[in-house]
Amino acid sequence: MKKTLLFCLTALSLIGFTSAIPLVGEESFESVFKRIKEEVDTNSQAYSSLGTACATIGHRLTGSENGKKAEEFAFQLFKKYGFRDTKYQGFQVEAWARDTVTLSVAPPKSDDFREIPVVSLALTPVESKIQGQIIDCGNGLDADFAAKKDLVKGKIALANIGLIDAPEGSKNLHRSEKTALAIKYGAAGVIFVNTVKGQVLLTGTASVTGNLISIPAVCISLESGTEIRKWLVDQPGLLSMIEMHNVSQPIKARNVVATLKGESRHLRHEKIIIGGHLDSWDLATGAIDNGIGSFSVIDIARTFKALGLKSKRTIEFVAFMGEEEGLLGSKAYMERAKKTGEVNEIVYMINLDMVNDVRGFNAGGRDEMMGLLKEIGNKIKSIDPSFANEIHNSAGLHSDHQVFLMEGIPAADPVGNLSKSVLDCYHANCDAFSLVNKKEMENNVKYTSMLLYALGNSNTIPAKKLDFYSTRDFFIKHNLRHELELGNEWRWGNN
Template sequence: MHRIFYVPRFRHGLFFVGLAGCLTAFYSNTISLEKAFLRINEEVMQHSRAYETLSNASQQVGHRLTGSPNGTRAETYAFDLLSSYGFKEIRYEPFEVEAWTRDTVTLSVVPDRSDNFREISVVSLAHSPVDAHVKGEIVDVGNGLEGDFAALKDKLKGKVALVNIGLAAPTKGARNLHRSEKTALAIQYGAIGVIMVNLVPGNVLLTGTASVTGKLIPIPSVCITHESGQALRAWMQEEASPLHALIDMSNTSRKIRARNVIATLKGSKYPDEKIIVGGHLDSWDLATGAIDNGIGSFAIMDIARTFKALKLKPKRTIEFVLFMGEEQGLLGSRAMVENLKKSGKLDNVRYMLNLDMTNDPTGLNAFGRSDMVAFLNSVGETIKRTEPAFANNMQNQAGLHSDHQPFMLEGVPVVGMNGHLAREVLDCYHANCDRMNLVNADQLKNTVRYSTMLLYALADADDIPTRRQNDTQTRDYLVAQGLRTPLQIANEWRWKE
């Protein structure tokens, strides 16, 4: 579930001088790191199996919806694949989830006091009610940002909100809200239903969760295509009477047990310190989820294969984690963080690297940790010396809505890879066109080799400049990163004013 944010480009020119000397400050042997990177590069370029295994799983497993038989098969597939790479220390980490599955849904639109009904193609957004039958006047809330809802606060109660999933004609600097946050605002202002408009042309229906908590929401939330949205808005302009929406839906929801899959590579010098590399294995059920997040999760398994193939033994322990339940509310990563907190081992996690729709990286993202910029830039320059095609475009901006979030909210340092996907690929996000034909084998291989190098650098460093923040530092960090408001909307802001 990759979330697209406005992320400013931020090149740290000060750190491009004397990079070799800077790197020496972090590593006792710069040459050995470069040698390791060369070995990694050669191994991945010649023997990567990420594309092959993702293609195989897409055929054998299909979609990987948490709580479904396919989801269980995906968990087993990942466990067996990691075992075949020589990992002995592999475990399932079970957790209980409220598994939501779509059933039927219809959307009809009719002018007030008329029988001129029009049926509109629609798909339910996850965690909508098990049973819902609502009728209400449609109120167009545009992009559905806080200001858009606030401007209509006296007109939404008892109505159905019409909202763009993305930003149509976005304002410079405006940060879009997640569909779950827009639904939360609609509920806050008294709406009885939400119609989300996908802005991707081509009659693409998009799914995903409309719940900020991963629990059932009290009102139905649905998605219609870009073309349907245009036609509906044109009708609203032409029609003298208000248009009413009739949403009828049924879904199923039940508690099930899902499983994260975790393979461990013990550290040689600091075995109690962990670097976690994770990505969600689960996907939505409209397609096979090859991009979201096949390219991330199968890259992680190939990174693990690379470490084993080269017999790499970094100083710190690495845990390769395939999360389930991400699409339904970051459930697997939340469960892992809670388990680490209960066991008193969260401080042992020195860094978290999350790969979610990460593709063909061109640089690293320090995620707002300024004390790590020099370190990461030095690692990036070493990658660039190994492979000049790697641009080492540094960023330093945090975001939300993927499996790094539960770690970040507990002060654990997070690092990201800055990648890119073609527009036609992004248009299939959470849609029925997210299939294997979208995956670029060479770009996937780039994800594996550059991420493996970064992971090795973090795990084998003599020292990592930053540590887990305390609660006050975490609050200040989130405020500085501009994440306070979206976290408040999601009811995840735990600090009192």
């Protein structure tokens, strides 16, 4: 009896390490991985397709004519690669587009305003003209605003996008969450200081909900912020004037979805989503954010078709739109899936957002995935020793995977690397195709294709969908409750 029990416990403990082993008579994962490596090294189209899109389309702002062209470009690529089951998934959004913005600064009791180079953040008011005293709120964290709670009301808050001289262990907030704090404390406007050297202006959404916010929010360079702060020391009570004009109107946008139907009678009802957002901001071509992710997803689909790869589970390759404005495309995808009941079929989500030069995999905060991902990585490394097989286990928000996490669906991403010089162009006017490294982008396609094939054909996926309250506990465990509360996404009341 004891020997039988011991055997059962041992078998259960190893299930994560044996679930990826194919059945007798099936091609081994290592054999498939070798074919994927050869195909991608020889024939990958990811880099060239992204280059063509950057050159012929430009930016891919949701709701713009360029955004529409990008949707059509992705659709035609999927069709070209052999996906007959390719479709648009339309949704209507309130599309925001920048027009003009000025920021002027002057000493108190003076009309000698000095203009500062500035860019408006997305989903700021259509029309706004305000003047007020600048209150330096440091890094814009909860403690920073709380320390100035008696000063910031009716004034214009100045806050860093990143963290500068923050206490050890400080966790940064998204710019939209800092804007939410500014609104909470009654600020009339907010000026964000980029933390990248070189007169770099950054854009992005200032809204946590995807709706227009009530106050103007703008971004200035690190150098301009440093100058203003020095001026504040010499001239307490420094005034600023923000005037902006933007456009907001209902438009239609489209996710692009290509489906590879599952082959197993027992598992084809299970669905894996692999996606990346196709849209970008309009200051540059968005080659890094998120051309390298979305065009890698499309080329992973091409790789599967080129090699005739099968999957026991159904796989959907999705180019999401509207991510930058508040995960609009993935929210529309999920809303439809819940209405049709298809949400119950989704067992895993892989998100590629600014993933580059894949060297491992992230279990997304689900401990039970660690063994399987390590096993898959070991098999990859056995046929390609250059693969680092780094296994991480962290959970975060603010990309399309968040929508799936909210439904308890396990979601993770490949682990990669971007150099600081590339990251400095995040959401900025320097995010151009010249930043893209061909070999590193091909590593996205190669190793993520191997991961996807393994998950699609594993006998089991250890991480299961969480129920309503287990999902709550997941977010609490990973210290994500406060961010969800700031974004009005917390569904569990005071629990």
